[in-house]
Amino acid sequence: MRPLEDVKILDFTHVLAGPFGTRVLADMGADVVKIMSAVRETARTQQDSPYYLMWNRNKRSLALDMRREESRELARRLADEADVVMDNFSPGVLDRWNVGYEIVSETNPGVIYVQMSGMGATGPWSDFVTYAPTVHGLGGLTHLTGVPGRGDIGIGYSYNDHQAGLHGAVAVLAALEGRRSTGRGQRVDLSQFEVGVNFAGLALLDWFGNGRSASPVTNREPYDNNAPHGCYPCAGAASDALVDERWVAIACMSDDQWRRFRDVLGDPEWARDPALATVQGRSEAADMLDQRIAEWTRRLTAEVVMERCQAAGVPAGVVQTGLDLCERDPQLKLSGFLAEIEEAHPITGRTYADRLPIYFERTSCDEYRPAPVVGQHNAEVLSEWLGMSEEEVRRGEEAGYLR
Amino acid sequence: MSDTRGPLQDARVVDLTDERGIYGAKLLADLGADVVRPEPSEGDALRRRGPHLEDTPDGPTSLWHAFFASSRRFLSVDLDSEAGNAQLDALIDRAHVVLCCTGAFGAEQERLDAALSRRPELVVVEVSSFGKEGPWRDYLAPHIVAGALGGAVAPTGDADTPPLNAFGELHFMMSGVYVAIAALGALHFARFRKIGQRVHVPVHECIASGLEQVLMWYWYHDRLPMANGPVLERRGGLHWTNAFQTMRGRDGCVFVTPAPNRDAQLAWLIEEDAAGDLWDPKYQDPANREAFTLAVMQRLREWVATRDVEPLFKEGQARGLAYGQVVPVEGVADNPHLAAREWWTDYLPTVRGPGAPYAFSDTPWKIGPYGDVGADTEAVLSEIGWTESQ
Numbered sequence: 001m002r003p004l005e006d007v008k009i010l011d012f013t014h015v016l017a018g019p020f021g022t023r024v025l026a027d028m029g030a031d032v033v034k035i036m037s038a039v040r041e042t043a044r045t046q047q048d049s050p051y052y053l054m055w056n057r058n059k060r061s062l063a064l065d066m067r068r069e070e071s072r073e074l075a076r077r078l079a080d081e082a083d084v085v086m087d088n089f090s091p092g093v094l095d096r097w098n099v100g101y102e103i104v105s106e107t108n109p110g111v112i113y114v115q116m117s118g119m120g121a122t123g124p125w126s127d128f129v130t131y132a133p134t135v136h137g138l139g140g141l142t143h144l145t146g147v148p149g150r151g152d153i154g155i156g157y158s159y160n161d162h163q164a165g166l167h168g169a170v171a172v173l174a175a176l177e178g179r180r181s182t183g184r185g186q187r188v189d190l191s192q193f194e195v196g197v198n199f200a201g202l203a204l205l206d207w208f209g210n211g212r213s214a215s216p217v218t219n220r221e222p223y224d225n226n227a228p229h230g231c232y233p234c235a236g237a238a239s240d241a242l243v244d245e246r247w248v249a250i251a252c253m254s255d256d257q258w259r260r261f262r263d264v265l266g267d268p269e270w271a272r273d274p275a276l277a278t279v280q281g282r283s284e285a286a287d288m289l290d291q292r293i294a295e296w297t298r299r300l301t302a303e304v305v306m307e308r309c310q311a312a313g314v315p316a317g318v319v320q321t322g323l324d325l326c327e328r329d330p331q332l333k334l335s336g337f338l339a340e341i342e343e344a345h346p347i348t349g350r351t352y353a354d355r356l357p358i359y360f361e362r363t364s365c366d367e368y369r370p371a372p373v374v375g376q377h378n379a380e381v382l383s384e385w386l387g388m389s390e391e392e393v394r395r396g397e398e399a400g401y402l403r
Numbered sequence: 404m405s406d407t408r409g410p411l412q413d414a415r416v417v418d419l420t421d422e423r424g425i426y427g428a429k430l431l432a433d434l435g436a437d438v439v440r441p442e443p444s445e446g447d448a449l450r451r452r453g454p455h456l457e458d459t460p461d462g463p464t465s466l467w468h469a470f471f472a473s474s475r476r477f478l479s480v481d482l483d484s485e486a487g488n489a490q491l492d493a494l495i496d497r498a499h500v501v502l503c504c505t506g507a508f509g510a511e512q513e514r515l516d517a518a519l520s521r522r523p524e525l526v527v528v529e530v531s532s533f534g535k536e537g538p539w540r541d542y543l544a545p546h547i548v549a550g551a552l553g554g555a556v557a558p559t560g561d562a563d564t565p566p567l568n569a570f571g572e573l574h575f576m577m578s579g580v581y582v583a584i585a586a587l588g589a590l591h592f593a594r595f596r597k598i599g600q601r602v603h604v605p606v607h608e609c610i611a612s613g614l615e616q617v618l619m620w621y622w623y624h625d626r627l628p629m630a631n632g633p634v635l636e637r638r639g640g641l642h643w644t645n646a647f648q649t650m651r652g653r654d655g656c657v658f659v660t661p662a663p664n665r666d667a668q669l670a671w672l673i674e675e676d677a678a679g680d681l682w683d684p685k686y687q688d689p690a691n692r693e694a695f696t697l698a699v700m701q702r703l704r705e706w707v708a709t710r711d712v713e714p715l716f717k718e719g720q721a722r723g724l725a726y727g728q729v730v731p732v733e734g735v736a737d738n739p740h741l742a743a744r745e746w747w748t749d750y751l752p753t754v755r756g757p758g759a760p761y762a763f764s765d766t767p768w769k770i771g772p773y774g775d776v777g778a779d780t781e782a783v784l785s786e787i788g789w790t791e792s793q
Binding site: 003004006007016024028050051053054114119120122123124125126128129130131132133134135136137138139140141142143144145146147150151152153154155156157158159161162163166167168169170171173174175176177178180181182184186187188189190191193194195197198199200201202203204205206207208209210212213214215216217218219222223224225229230231232233241242243247248249250251253310313314315316317318319320321322323324325326329330331332334335337338352354355356357358359360361362363 | 409410411412413414430434452453454456457458466467469470533534536537538539540542543544545546547548549550551552553554555556557558559560561562564565566567568569570571572573576577580581583584585587588589590591592594595598600601602603604605607608609611612613614615616617618619620621622623626627632633634635636637638639640642643647649650651655656657658660662663720723724725726727728729730731732733734735736738739740741743744746750751753754755756757758759760761762763764765766
C-alpha cells in the first residue's frame with residue numbers, strides 16, 4: 001500500500017509545474033484524474049510527446065470538452081467527490097467553467113483547492129503569463145547564476161517549474177493534515193513567482209539587512225569564501241565538441257580538506273605557500289588556485305580526479321551529463337532510479353521514469369504506469385467516482401462531451 | 404473562518420538536519436508545525452554560515468541560519484552527557500516526525516532505531532547524499548559537488564564559460580522540499596493507519612529528478628526534432644526548445660519568447676518593421692517548423708538588442724507574451740506586484756525576506772521569532788517532563 005491511496009485528486013494542470021506536482025502525489029498512490037480534451041489541439045497532438053510523457057505517469061485521463069455544459073456539470077460532480085482540485089490555468093478559468101473554489105466549496109467544504117498560477121490570484125501582475133525562465137529572470141535567479149558581466153545565462157533548465165510543482169505537493173499534504181485538525185478544506189493560492197523569489201532568499205536577506213547586492217560568482221561560493229571551489233576541465237573528451245567536454249567539481253570546505261587536497265596534488269611547491277593554509281589566504285588567491293588546479297585536472301579524467309579526491313577526503317564530483325546519469329552513474333544503477341516503465345504506452349510503446357526519490361520502508365512507491373492518452377480512463381473513472389454505467393459513458397463519448 | 408495557526412499546528416517535529424534537509428524542516432515549521440531543532444551548547448554549526456547581518460551590537464548574526472532555521476524552537480543539548488542524550492530521546496519520544504541527515508548532530512542510527520522500536524507510529528525521514536549503499540555512499544558532497552554529480556551543473560553555463568553551479572543552495576532546496584513531502588506523506592499514512600516508518604531521501608536522486616530536459620533528451624532524443632544526440636550542450640540562456648531565450652537588450656537582459664501567442668509576437672514584429680522574411684510562404688510548410696522557430700528567434704535577438712528591456716518586458720506581457728526582465732536583487736526587493744500582495748515578511752526585527760511560497764485561505768503561514776542558541780531549552784525541557792533534579 002502506498003501512503004496516499006485514500007486521496008482523490010482532480011487535476012486541471014498542464015505543461016510542467018502543475019503536472020510535476022500531481023506526478024509526485026500520484027507516485028505516492030493518490031488517484032490523480034487528469035482532465036484533458038481531444039478538442040484541444042495541444043492535448044491531442046502532445047499526448048505522446050516526450051515532455052508530456054515525462055510529467056504525467058501514474059495518472060488516469062478523463063476527457064471532458066469544457067466548452068460543453070454536460071462536461072462542466074460532470075466536472076462539478078467530480079469536484080464534489082475530490083479531496084483535492086489542482087489547476088495551473090490563469091486565475092479565473094476554472095471559475096468560468098463553474099468549478100471554481102467558491103462554487104465547489106459550497107457543496108464540498110472539505111475540498112483542498114490549489115491554484116498554481118504564474119503570479120498568484122491577486123495583484124497588478126496576476127494576469128501575467130509566465131514560464132520558468134520568466135520567473136528566473138524576474139525573481140533574481142538568472143542574474144545570480146552566471147559569470148560577472150553576463151545577465152543572459154541563468155539556470156540551464158526550468159528549475160522553478162519543478163519546484164513550483166513540489167511546493168504545490170507540499171501545500172496539498174499540509175492542507176490534508178490541516179483538514180484532519182480542523183475538519184475543513186481550504187484554498188491555496190500558489191504563485192510560481194513567489195516560490196521562485198524564495199530561492200533568492202539569502203541574497204534578499206543580505207540586501208534588506210546589509211544593503212549588499214549579490215552578484216554572480218561563477219562557481220565560487222557567494223558568502224563563505226571557501227577555496228578552491230569550482231569546476232575544472234579534464235581529459236577524456238570523446239571529441240572536441242562542447243557536448244563532449246569533461247569537467248570535475250572540486251570544493252575544499254575547510255583547511256583540513258585543503259591539506260588533504262594538497263597531498264592529492266602531490267604536494268607541489270606552489271601549494272606549500274603558508275598563505276594558502278587559511279580560508280582567507282586561499283580566497284584571496286582563488287584565481288591562481290583555479291589556474292593551477294586546472295593544469296592538473298587537464299591531465300586526468302574527471303573520474304580519476306573524483307576518485308583520488310574522495311579517497312583522500314576531499315569533496316569532488318564529475319560534472320555529469322544526462323548520458324553519465326543514465327549509463328555510468330553507479331548509484332543510480334544500484335537503486336534502479338532510472339528505468340523503463342514495464343507497461344507499454346498505447347501510442348509510443350516504450351516510456352521511461354525517473355522514480356520518486358523517496359523510499360518509504362513500509363509503504364513502498366514502486367508502481368509505475370505510463371502517462372495516459374486522452375480519455376483512456378473515461379469509463380473506469382466515471383464508474384468509480386460517480387457510479388456511471390458503461391452505457392452512460394459510451395453515450396457521452398458519442399455525444400462528444402466525453403472527448 | 405480563519406485559524407490563527409498554520410495547517411500543521413498539530414504536528415510535532417524534531418529537526419536533526421544539515422544543509423541537505425534543513426529547507427524541508429523550514430517548510431514544515433513555517434506552516435505551523437512545532438519544530439524543535441536541538442543544537443550543541445556552542446551553537447549549531449550552521450549559525451556560522453554567511454551571509455551575516457553585520458551591524459549588530461551582539462556580533463554578526465547568520466542570515467543563512469535565520470532564513471533556513473526560521474520558525475524553530477532551539478534546544479541546547481550536551482550529547483557527550485547521559486542527561487543530554489536522555490533529553491534528546493525524550494524529545495523524540497513525543498514527536499510525530501524526526502527529520503535527520505546522515506552524520507548530522509544527534510542523528511545517530513542507534514538512536515533512531517531505538518526510537519522507532521519504542522514507537523512504531525513515529526515517522527523518521529533520513530537524508531543521505533547518495534543512498535545507503537553503493538560505491539559513492541560515503542562521498543563528500545557539498546552543494547557544488549552534489550549539483551555536479553546530480554546533473555544540474557552540466558546544462559548551466561555557456562560555450563565560453565565553465566559549467567556553472569546555481570547560486571546559493573538551490574540543489575539542497577530541491578532535496579529539502581522532497582524531505583517535506585516525504586515527512587507529510589508518511590505522516591498522512593501514520594495518522595490514519597497508526598503505522599509510522601522510516602523514509603529515506605537521497606539528495607543525488609532528488610537533484611536528478613528536477614532537470615527538465617536532461618533525462619528526456621537522453622531517453623527521447625530520436626523523437627525531438629531539435630536534438631542531434633543524447634546530450635544537449637550548455638548554451639547560455641537558450642532553452643532546449645530553441646523558442647525561449649534570455650536576450651541582451653540595450654540596457655540589460657530580458658527573457659523573450661513568442662510563446663504562448665506566436666501570432667501576437669509576429670504582429671508586434673510587423674508593427675515594428677522587424678519581421679524580415681518571416682512571412683515567406685516556405686514557413687507555412689510544417690516541415691519547416693523548426694527552421695521557422697530559429698528564424699523568429701534570430702529576428703527577436705536582433706530586435707531586442709535595440710530596445711530597453713523594462714518597457715519591452717511590460718509591453719510583451721501586455722500582449723500576452725511570457726517576457727521576463729532579468730533583475731538584480733534590489734529589483735526583486737522593489738517589485739510592485741510583491742508589494743501589492745504584501746508578500747514580504749520579517750525574519751529578524753530589522754531584516755525582511757521572502758514571504759509564503761503559498762497562501763492558505765484559512766490557516767496562515769508565518770515566520771516565528773528567531774532565537775539565539777538554545778533559546779527555548781527551558782520551555783522544551785519542561786514540556787518533555789524533564790526536571791532539574793534529573
